[in-house]
Amino acid sequence: MRWIDLLLPRICRLCDAPVDGDIDLCPPCWRSLPWNLRACGRCGLPLADDSRLCVRCAAKPPPFTRTIAPLLFAGATPKLVYAIKFGRGFAEAKLLARLLADAVAAAADPLPDALVPVPLTTGRLLRRGHNQAVLLARPLARRFGIPLHRADVRRTGSGKSQRGQTRAARAGSVRGAFRAVRPLAGRAAIVDDVMTTGATASELAQTLIAAGMDEVVIWTAARVA
Ligand SMILES: [Zn+2]
Ligand SMILES: [Zn+2]
Known part of the structure; x- marks a missing residue:
């Protein structure tokens, strides 16, 4: 304290x-809070029944093996997320990181070797002044004693907002967006505030695996249903 x-x-x-x-x-x-209690183990999508995987993951598994997403992007969640993203909501970041950390602890999965916050493009980082994924990842790194790898991957490209785009358009606009700056190894958890279609998470996971990571999981505060 x-x-x-x-x-x-x-x-x-x-x-x-x-x-x-x-x-x-x-x-x-x-x-x-809109707790995401019954979700696909692989991508965090809320499920209507007790199946382990959503239809999409059962048919074509994403490059990451697991998603922990305690909240749905509904109810009070957007207020907290936007306070971090567009304001400088440090208290909100601490709160969402705490809820995410509690969900990680409850899941009791083996802990990863590295936390990789989803990078922003340099342009967007300069405009915004902070990366909301880094604000969330810092307290998680402290709580679990896992190194934060925020400089291992760069985000290139236009950094155009994906808001309002369809699933296919999002996947297209994020393709090739990340570049690992050095060889990597071990298991990583990608940290983000909200997972929408999973296109960004998939692209970053693929980049980490291509750079040598053995396994990638996703830790995100909220999931869009
Ligand atoms: Zn209250
Ligand atoms: Zn799924």
Whole structure:
């Protein structure tokens, strides 16, 4: 705990109610979050029944082997995500990282050797001033004692927003977007704020595997249904 935490009363990030636990969410807001409880083990897509894999992963498995995505991108999640992405929502980042870390701990998978936050293009990083995936990955690296590899992969290309694009268009626009700057090894967890179609995660996972990584999993705070 840092000294500043002792001076500032904790408040719920969603309703501003004072909280006294070690997480910035009051119990009613915690319960009201859109938890992604029944999801495809491979890509995190919410499922309607108890199957292990979604139809898409069963037919054509993605290059990553597992996705941990505690929240759906619904309800209060967009508010938290946009506060990190477009503001400088450090408190929101800490909160989402905590929810993601708890989900990782609950999954009890073997821990990866490296955390790779999804890189932004240099242009976008300069405009925004921060990378939301790095803000999420830092507390995860600390909690699990896993090195953060934020300079191993670069993102090239236009960095054009994928928002509003179809699944096929997203896959096309992100193809060849990442480049590993050195040979890699071991297991990696890609860290991101939101996984939409999985096109970005797939492309980055493929890049890491081509650079020598044995296995890649995804840790993302939220999943678009
Ligand atoms: Zn609340
Ligand atoms: Zn799936």
